[in-house]
Amino acid sequence: xxxxxxxxxxxxxxxxxxxxxxxxxxxxxxVKKAERATLRTCLRDKYRLPKSEQDANLMELAGDDIDxxxxxxxxxxxxxxEEEEKDSILGQIQNLQNMDMDQIKEKASATMVEIKSKxxxxxxxx
Numbered sequence: 001x002x003x004x005x006x007x008x009x010x011x012x013x014x015x016x017x018x019x020x021x022x023x024x025x026x027x028x029x030x031v032k033k034a035e036r037a038t039l040r041t042c043l044r045d046k047y048r049l050p051k052s053e054q055d056a057n058l059m060e061l062a063g064d065d066i067d068x069x070x071x072x073x074x075x076x077x078x079x080x081x082e083e084e085e086k087d088s089i090l091g092q093i094q095n096l097q098n099m100d101m102d103q104i105k106e107k108a109s110a111t112m113v114e115i116k117s118k119x120x121x122x123x124x125x126x
Contacts, residue, residue: 030058030061031066031067034059034061034062034066035066037059038059038066038068039072039073040052041055042068042076
């Protein structure tokens with residue numbers, strides 16, 4: 001295999017190096033998974049979703065190595081404040097002011113026409 005043509009010491013050193021690299025990759029992979037789990041937990045808290053035991057276990061396994069990028073945490077926090085503003089009464093009133101009433105009327109009338117035509121197809125009395 002890859003160790004052909006090497007002396008015994010070189011082959012052992014090569015194997016050691018492979019094992020060390022694999023352990024390092026596995027460690028980095030675990031940290032990345034824990035970072036993702038942390039971000040998912042933040043989003044679950046934000047949207048009031050049920051907690052995931054698998055994510056909690058991943059974060060516990062990684063320990064203190066978890067370092068979620070600040071930009072991602074900012075995005076979660078910014079979204080949270082935007083959601084809070086939209087959920088407030090003033091946010092709802094502003095949404096009503098921004099609505100295009102003509103478009104809503106057109107949609108409603110198109111829906112009624114569609115419902116009426118389907119009902120006429122199904123019912124011979126109409």
